[in-house]
Amino acid sequence: MSTTSHLETETHGHDDHHGHEHHKETFISKYVFSMDHKMISRQFLITGIIMGCIGVFMSILFRLQLAWPSESFGIIETFLGKWGKDGILDPNFYLALVTIHGTIMVFYVLTAGLSGTFSNLLIPLQIGARDMASPFMNMLSYWFFFLSSIVLISSFFVETGPASAGWTVYPPLSALEKAMPGSGLGMTLWLVAIILFIVSSLLGGINYISTVLNMRTKGMSMDRMPLTIWSFFFTAVLGLLSFPVLLGAGLFLIFDRSFGTSFYLSDIYLNGIGALDNVGGSPVLYQHLFWFLGHPEVYIILMPALGITSEVIANNARKPIFGYTAMVISLLGISFLSFIVWGHHMFITGMNPFLGTVFMFVTLIIAVPSAVKTFNYLATLWKGNIRFTPAMLFAIGLVSLFITGGLTGIYLGNAALDIQLHDTYFVVAHFHLVMGSASIFGMFAGIYHWYPKMFGKMMNNTLGYFHFWLTFISAYVVFFPMHFMGLAGVPRRYYEFTLVPEFGIWMDVNVVITIAAIVGGLAQVFFLYNFFVNIFKGEKATQNPWQSNSLEWTTPVEHIHGNWPGPLPVVYRGPYEYSVPGRELDYYPQNIPSDGEDDIHHTETVKVDEPTIETPTTEVDSSKVLFASFAKLFGLNRA
Amino acid sequence: MKQTQMKTFIKTGLMVLFFGFVYVAEPILELKTLNTELQEAALFGVGSDEFEPFKEATGAESLKSKIQWALYIAAGLLILVLAYVFDVASYAQKLTGRKIADANKINAWMLLIFLGVGMYFAAWEFVVHGPETKVYNSSSEHGVDYDNMFMITLIFTAIVFVATQVLLFVYSFMYKKSETRKATYYSHNNKLEVFWTIIPAIVLTILVLRGYAVWKNITYENPNSKNAQEIEVFAYQFGWTARYPGADNKFGAHSFNYISGTNSLGLAVESEVETFKEELKKDTSDYIAKINSIDTYLSELNAKVKDFKKLANFKGVEDTEKEIARVLNGEYKMDLELMLRRRTKQLERMALVEMNKEEYKATFNGSVHDDMITKEIVVLKNKPVKLKFRSRDIIHSAFLPDFRVQMNCVPGMNTEFTFVPTKSTDEIRKEKNNEEYNYYLYCNKICGQAHFNMKIKFVVVETETEYKTWIAAQKPAYPMQLPGSEKEEEINSPVENQVEESVVIIQSNNKKSI
Numbered sequence A: 001m002s003t004t005s006h007l008e009t010e011t012h013g014h015d016d017h018h019g020h021e022h023h024k025e026t027f028i029s030k031y032v033f034s035m036d037h038k039m040i041s042r043q044f045l046i047t048g049i050i051m052g053c054i055g056v057f058m059s060i061l062f063r064l065q066l067a068w069p070s071e072s073f074g075i076i077e078t079f080l081g082k083w084g085k086d087g088i089l090d091p092n093f094y095l096a097l098v099t100i101h102g103t104i105m106v107f108y109v110l111t112a113g114l115s116g117t118f119s120n121l122l123i124p125l126q127i128g129a130r131d132m133a134s135p136f137m138n139m140l141s142y143w144f145f146f147l148s149s150i151v152l153i154s155s156f157f158v159e160t161g162p163a164s165a166g167w168t169v170y171p172p173l174s175a176l177e178k179a180m181p182g183s184g185l186g187m188t189l190w191l192v193a194i195i196l197f198i199v200s201s202l203l204g205g206i207n208y209i210s211t212v213l214n215m216r217t218k219g220m221s222m223d224r225m226p227l228t229i230w231s232f233f234f235t236a237v238l239g240l241l242s243f244p245v246l247l248g249a250g251l252f253l254i255f256d257r258s259f260g261t262s263f264y265l266s267d268i269y270l271n272g273i274g275a276l277d278n279v280g281g282s283p284v285l286y287q288h289l290f291w292f293l294g295h296p297e298v299y300i301i302l303m304p305a306l307g308i309t310s311e312v313i314a315n316n317a318r319k320p321i322f323g324y325t326a327m328v329i330s331l332l333g334i335s336f337l338s339f340i341v342w343g344h345h346m347f348i349t350g351m352n353p354f355l356g357t358v359f360m361f362v363t364l365i366i367a368v369p370s371a372v373k374t375f376n377y378l379a380t381l382w383k384g385n386i387r388f389t390p391a392m393l394f395a396i397g398l399v400s401l402f403i404t405g406g407l408t409g410i411y412l413g414n415a416a417l418d419i420q421l422h423d424t425y426f427v428v429a430h431f432h433l434v435m436g437s438a439s440i441f442g443m444f445a446g447i448y449h450w451y452p453k454m455f456g457k458m459m460n461n462t463l464g465y466f467h468f469w470l471t472f473i474s475a476y477v478v479f480f481p482m483h484f485m486g487l488a489g490v491p492r493r494y495y496e497f498t499l500v501p502e503f504g505i506w507m508d509v510n511v512v513i514t515i516a517a518i519v520g521g522l523a524q525v526f527f528l529y530n531f532f533v534n535i536f537k538g539e540k541a542t543q544n545p546w547q548s549n550s551l552e553w554t555t556p557v558e559h560i561h562g563n564w565p566g567p568l569p570v571v572y573r574g575p576y577e578y579s580v581p582g583r584e585l586d587y588y589p590q591n592i593p594s595d596g597e598d599d600i601h602h603t604e605t606v607k608v609d610e611p612t613i614e615t616p617t618t619e620v621d622s623s624k625v626l627f628a629s630f631a632k633l634f635g636l637n638r639a
Numbered sequence B: 001m002k003q004t005q006m007k008t009f010i011k012t013g014l015m016v017l018f019f020g021f022v023y024v025a026e027p028i029l030e031l032k033t034l035n036t037e038l039q040e041a042a043l044f045g046v047g048s049d050e051f052e053p054f055k056e057a058t059g060a061e062s063l064k065s066k067i068q069w070a071l072y073i074a075a076g077l078l079i080l081v082l083a084y085v086f087d088v089a090s091y092a093q094k095l096t097g098r099k100i101a102d103a104n105k106i107n108a109w110m111l112l113i114f115l116g117v118g119m120y121f122a123a124w125e126f127v128v129h130g131p132e133t134k135v136y137n138s139s140s141e142h143g144v145d146y147d148n149m150f151m152i153t154l155i156f157t158a159i160v161f162v163a164t165q166v167l168l169f170v171y172s173f174m175y176k177k178s179e180t181r182k183a184t185y186y187s188h189n190n191k192l193e194v195f196w197t198i199i200p201a202i203v204l205t206i207l208v209l210r211g212y213a214v215w216k217n218i219t220y221e222n223p224n225s226k227n228a229q230e231i232e233v234f235a236y237q238f239g240w241t242a243r244y245p246g247a248d249n250k251f252g253a254h255s256f257n258y259i260s261g262t263n264s265l266g267l268a269v270e271s272e273v274e275t276f277k278e279e280l281k282k283d284t285s286d287y288i289a290k291i292n293s294i295d296t297y298l299s300e301l302n303a304k305v306k307d308f309k310k311l312a313n314f315k316g317v318e319d320t321e322k323e324i325a326r327v328l329n330g331e332y333k334m335d336l337e338l339m340l341r342r343r344t345k346q347l348e349r350m351a352l353v354e355m356n357k358e359e360y361k362a363t364f365n366g367s368v369h370d371d372m373i374t375k376e377i378v379v380l381k382n383k384p385v386k387l388k389f390r391s392r393d394i395i396h397s398a399f400l401p402d403f404r405v406q407m408n409c410v411p412g413m414n415t416e417f418t419f420v421p422t423k424s425t426d427e428i429r430k431e432k433n434n435e436e437y438n439y440y441l442y443c444n445k446i447c448g449q450a451h452f453n454m455k456i457k458f459v460v461v462e463t464e465t466e467y468k469t470w471i472a473a474q475k476p477a478y479p480m481q482l483p484g485s486e487k488e489e490e491i492n493s494p495v496e497n498q499v500e501e502s503v504v505i506i507q508s509n510n511k512k513s514i
């Protein structure tokens, strides 16, 4: 691995021309085709934020239609042109907006924007590596993601509009060009975008896994990894195992659309065409393949947010995370179970109802590790000394939203209850709370917490507080009432609720929701301003602004290639040793040897000999055994 | 640095909001002329029970929306002012060196207040919107089990919800930072962790076992499945039709191959199928002819372009040139060949049935002739009914929320749902105190532009006689034809009619002028 650093380049770099391994950094190699994981993580984050703005803006456009059906809004005509003639949203385009909103939020913001950003930033920094295992693949991963975003957005400019079959793009609707305008070229572009996206996330995932397994610094045994790293690791494993299945599903769909195969099509008569010649396929097959990815995907979204929350809560409560081992085991349990519960999305799709029973059993089991995580967060707060930074507030918000949204999962996982709730606003409420809002909150927590590391500047706290409170309140006001609508049988993906007069009673609720959504959207201005302006104008960050234990805060504030100017730090203890009894400072960085008391600024003085293994509590517990065997399983314990 | 930043932000924000405010201020002044009730409904629509969404005049409607816009802007202003005040506090703190506002304390208190207010509103939602949700108000037999299951889950989750949220916010408040205290070093407690793993596991086991019993009885072990009255429900973009089996209690066979303009369900009616076959054959030869005469078509198009040019019909020129391009790049031919292949394959599939004598007999066994096609579904109270679902084109979902019934309709696949309606339409009307209330079956799977507008009326009648009268009034769609008799008058293409209807509805909903 190259350890070429800034320092070197600055001191004697400008007068050599060639013949040395280190190359001069140009604008392009530093900011565009960068192979430095820190730069790549910023690229992921900023692209994710831009996509997020687009996604939220779309949701506000269609929320206008839901609150004031067929009312004319200038803003709709301005932005949507022929799809918003006279300021009225076209029903086909309503579906297009919903579809692209869902796709952007799920894949582009919360998969790439969240896991891509923080895996890239934190994996090397927190395990003490100089970069990713393959910086080049890492760079490709970003550029595939970028290309994919461009393709997706470009589908807005095709004549028949973007994909409109819902973010799940079920065939036959998505397979037949004549079934809806959005299933034309727009759908093709959607599929191309998703395939590029899958390539990106596979390249990233392989990298994250091999980096975590192989490149931990001395002393960083697996049981000393921060929970963030565990969560990124499991997330990458999930992605690696499930995205290829989506790739398969997507390719079959492309074949059905363009090459006349019949994977998903059978016995179809289309108005204006007549009977199609496809026989023998099954639309339900697609749903199995899609949800085989789709369910792990929701954990791919959520787990990094949970990992970030663990770190932020422990750090700001100044306490060890409660039940580190249990936290890891529940992540492991969630990861494993998430592969066998996909059928809970399909109870009433015509799948054999007996299978439904099986999926119901496993689905409700997955609630147990989720509950354990929640209780452990609560126990971590108990008797802490809590500092409410904006990051901490967002982390607490995440726990609250995770509880609210998680509990409604118990209804939806129950096959019997799902009969009524499937595809209603209850589902919209559920996944927006547990997956949408909770993960977005995790992402904000991460941004506020690691901004000093990413940009070397501090964010403004006051703006952060306003951002948090407005977002938190509006998240609940937007999504909580939707539960009741869903229970009354109000279907999702409806352009307006004039079908039956019964829906009329929800009109006023819809208005309130839309107002809250707009306030929530405006609240993001606080964030955007805070984020972008402080990159240039913020106060300079200090070395370890949150008095944190983990290794990323031992690197210089100014980014350098290879992360540490001297030798790599050596790790002497777990990452959550906060408020250790008998110590004056309330934190105990991982890289400080036990005897070298309290001197945090001397990374160079680290001894390179074998770390002494510390057991702060007398109980030598089963967790050690578990980790040892886990490491053996991979044959990779480097401690 | 921090200070100036905040100020710039606030100044810019205030300016934008000020102009926005001026823009919408005008209708607010007009508000005085409205009666107070409407104002209330417009501003605080939520609580007002008598709010009637469909009866407001459009003028008031658009005014209302402007008022709401004004409200957001006002909210925005308020936020900015707060931001300003907040920052003034920290500014003053810097000047005087005294702590005026401790952000940590303020946030801790805000969390506590949020908990209180949030819980209040959650409870308020249950009280106000809970009754609208149909829970404990279902109109079917299994709906009662469903509602019990729901209530058990609700009780359990509500307890957990309140307990965990209270702990979360109260802990956050109680253990806010204090200079005099150090956090307790407490990293794990295996007994406690086992305890809170096992408790949820037990509760979830209870829920899952009950859920299993309910689900099983609704689906694969439904006791009524054998003796239920069967009705076929047919979905298409964008509407539904129902088919009753008639006196013989047997549905005639059907196939998507037989679907034609006059046989929208694709029933195995010999005469229909024969004429349809002729049509298909004619289609086939037409396509072949077209494929063979592409050159003539091209010269025709070229001539047309010239004519249009003479008439200065630019739209015509443009369209024809597009078509010429399609012909030249081979797309035109490919499309024709695709259509030709579709028709040929379809004829082949139809021929296969005819070649196999057994199958042919089973298909065209005559039981189709008393089948009735209807535009509403009528069933008898307290009698088990089995809805058998079919879809013509893409996936739809038949959703009857009043009955806790939902099942997807999948092309090429048979799905069904058996249940017992226990409340007649008259009863529900009385209960809701609404003479116009109707049960509907609507579509709950995204299916295209009129998805939101795809429904069929579902009627539950009180007595056997009512049901019989209704059934007697329905005519078979394809009665057995006596040799030599004239064909029945056109009653049998409800599908096409409805398609048109729903399109009209969409257009009127959009207030679109074409």
Ligand code: HEM
Pocket (backbone or CB within 6 Å): A056, A059, A060, A063, A098, A099, A101, A102, A103, A105, A106, A110, A165, A166, A167, A168, A428, A432, A435, A436, A437, A440, A478, A492, A493, A494, A495, A517, A520, A521
């Ligand atoms: C400003 C905040 C947001 C608002 C107001 C909002 C609103 C909505 C609404 C009302 C729908 C349902 C529309 C319908 O079914 O007709 C929807 C769909 C969806 N939203 Fe959001 N949403 C927001 C943020 C998010 C976030 C953060 C996520 C991240 C997971 C997300 C993911 C989705 C998905 C996956 C769908 C389903 C799309 C589909 O039905 O195909 N949304 N959103």
Ligand SMILES: [Cu+2]
Pocket (backbone or CB within 6 Å): A294, A295, A298, A341, A342, A344, A345
């Ligand atoms: Cu799932």
Ligand SMILES: [Cu+2]
Pocket (backbone or CB within 6 Å): B396, B397, B443, B444, B445, B446, B447, B448, B450, B451, B452, B454
């Ligand atoms: Cu539909």
